[in-house]
Amino acid sequence: MSKQMMLEVTEVEPLTPLVTRFRFEHPEKAPLPIFSGGAHVVVEMPDGEMLRRNAYSLISDPNDASGYEIAVRREETGRGGSRYMHSEVTPGTRMRISVPTNLFALDPRARKHVLIAGGIGITPFLSHLRQLDLLQQPFELHYAARSRDEAAGLKLLPKSARIHVQISDEGNRMDLGEILTDQPIGTHVYVCGPEGLISAVLDAAARHGWPKGALHSEAFASPPPGKPFTVTLAKSGRTIEVSASQSLLEALEAAKVEIDWSCRGGACGRCETKVAACDGQIEHNDHWLSRDERAEQKKIMPCMSRFTGAALVLDL
Amino acid sequence: MPNTSFSPSIESRPTYAGLVPQGSAPSIMIADAEGAEAIMDLAERDAAVLDQAHLIYIPKGAKFGSKLAELGAKGYHEEASLDAAMALINRLLGSAHMGTQLYLAGSEGMMGRVSALALSLGLPLDAIQMEHRGSIGRPMQCVHCKGVTQDVTTDPFTCSHCGLTLFVRDHFSRRLGVFQAVCVDAETPGVVPEIQEITA
Amino acid sequence: MTLQFNDETFRGDYSYFNTEHAIKRLPFPFDRDEYVYSVNIEAHPGGPKGSPFEFRFDVDEHYVSEMKDRAITLDDDPLRCQSLPHMELAGWDLLEIIMVSKAEDYTDLFTLHRDGNRWHWINRPLGIEQRFTFLDPTTLPCGPMEYITRQTQGDFALLHERDGNLWMDAGMVTSQADWSLDFDIGMNFFEWHAPVPKAKQMGVFDKALKFLLAMQQGQSYRRLNWTMTVNPRLDTSPENYHKWGPEKRTITPENVGRKQHLRIELQSFWRLPRSNAIAFPIRCYLACLEDICTQPKWGRRLHRVLRDIDPTLAEYKGFAVNQDMIVNYLSQFDDGAPTSPGIFPDA
The missing domain is CATH 3.40.50.80 (Nucleotide-binding domain of ferredoxin-NADP reductase (FNR) module)
Structure with a gap:
């Protein structure tokens, strides 16, 4: 569980029909903790009965303590967090924000950084660009979006010969083979965006003989909605209902079950929970558990994963 | 002789998995x-x-x-x-x-x-x-003078740079590409254990 | 109260001493009558007023002399302070956190004026006044980590996080318990702890690493560690082992109380904001057995701990050759009475 600050929304700016930028400042204009490129914050949304917590990459300058900015894409089929941000949050709204955490830092030893973003996955790179500028390190950024409506980055990116934009609706596609060929020794690749882009980059890199140690990815994951299910807690014997638009973690929190968490996107490992018994199938949506661990069904990441079947008993 | 198999040791001691062909890549x-x-x-x-x-x-x-x-x-x-x-x-x-x-x-x-x-x-x-493959002689860096003695096959051995008698550790620095060697008679100068051949 | 700084040495004539005040505030590392490995981490700062836990970076009566000793060690061997090229930003993070903390916690000793990136630092005990531009290394006489750790007691390691591990990629290490920064720099958490016996099998490092990786900005923690040193010597480096090693064999039943020191490490952990690195200060407190035994609880407890310790650990902590004499000496302070829980002396 992270330390939190109560901040005030000071700007709400639509960047495209789908993506909106929010700026948070301290109500008394106190300086906020500065952060490192690629960091995210967790935003708390008191959505009726439900307390939602969504993680968003910070897109503002890491060295600027005057405020934090995020960009949120409206997800019509999501659990409702992004709809809440788009419909309920206006300048003056006060929201609880966690201190920044970084699970997607650049490797500062790299001789060159190749950044590959898809859609809303551009967000962590916006703070990276500021840090790269400060450290004067070589980079190139490749940004792909389906349409200009999605391409919020267009308004936020500086003009630079090192930044390349491909809009697929306009017939432009990223040539991963070309990007990954002839990069100097010591180059690192970072990819953020939809699953499909991440696996395409990782596959192409493997084909071109890149070592895994030079590849970094952040899936832009928020918990998927799904069918309602029930879990039982082994220690207390309680049963908890998880609704269609709720994550298991959110349902546990709503039931006042203490559980550690950080990224809420299946990447950091903090909410890993032991499964005492499982009669059915865990839908593992995280990036933390290994393939073997998934198959065993002895662990679950409640922030992302769901369940279908007769009974799931957690060691809680 | 295949890839040498070294006895299990501490975490910093490198292990060598053996070469696996990666096709016609450069x-x-x-x-x-x-x-x-x-x-x-x-x-x-x-x-x-x-x-x-x-x-x-x-x-x-x-x-x-x-x-x-x-x-x-x-x-x-x-x-x-x-x-x-x-x-x-x-x-x-x-x-x-x-x-x-x-x-x-x-x-x-x-x-x-x-x-x-x-x-x-x-x-x-x-x-x-x-x-x-081949000799298990080790590159040993004297922690005292920082000189590296190559192909060390005995423990203790004499530093080829400063002449101290050093014992062979498994502690290895990837940054330097060498094992660490430390004075064997630092506390009791002149009292040196019998020299032994090192093993894999 | 303004601190009085001791005029003392940590080599040669070893004139180092603890005042009664310094003894009473020692961070005695044993909270029970036995020693077992544990992660034993707690939030830092935080502790009784006047204790070494009260402030973020404890400054005590040894400050000025310790900094002189560090300068001597660095003149002799500049490799004791190293920073891999990518760690400069972490160095600035460390400089900031120390300057800000000291200026807030010791207003009579340190002052920091900040106007944007134009900083003005005053260190009264060491007679230093420096105007510089934050994040511009050309405005300091040396790199930011070296600059601030030449003015701060304790060793420092800066750990860079990547690939789910922590890499010791920078450090200022002049008062270490027998490990070499020059050799270990660039190693990951498991590699640089590799020589520690038994702990791996016990899973201590897996747990510790997991804890450290989960640390967030604004959080800081501490733990106590210890070893034994003959003479109040800060520089017990492997580099100079052949120079200080013979001193280990000079212990006699007559001098053991004065010569044999308990070496306490107050380790703390700080997540740094700009670099996302972790700062790992290792502050060293030295106290001879006589000093320790002025506190009856500590005398009893130290006797029991050192008498019953696992022989592998006695060897690793470097006092096995003198263990009998040490335990014999301490036995006179152990009447068998029970000891109270916790580390603090009985009032």
């Missing part, structure tokens, strides 16, 4: 002494590994040079010593691209020094393949 292969046999085994499994390979060989008295030269690497370079080869290795590694495969085979001294250089150029550790 590559740099470096072998010393019996390491040549690991390269020949590699080529036997997939001859394509040599298509775009620079192969550097430091015989140290071994007789595999002509066989390696005949393998058909894009470039074959036989060098008198590792010191003599370093300029070439620096040039090849420094201008390499991501995706270039690095194969090292032979002594811990050579593999330690070349992998340290590759790491300093930014190649991740998982991009470096290594196979140990």
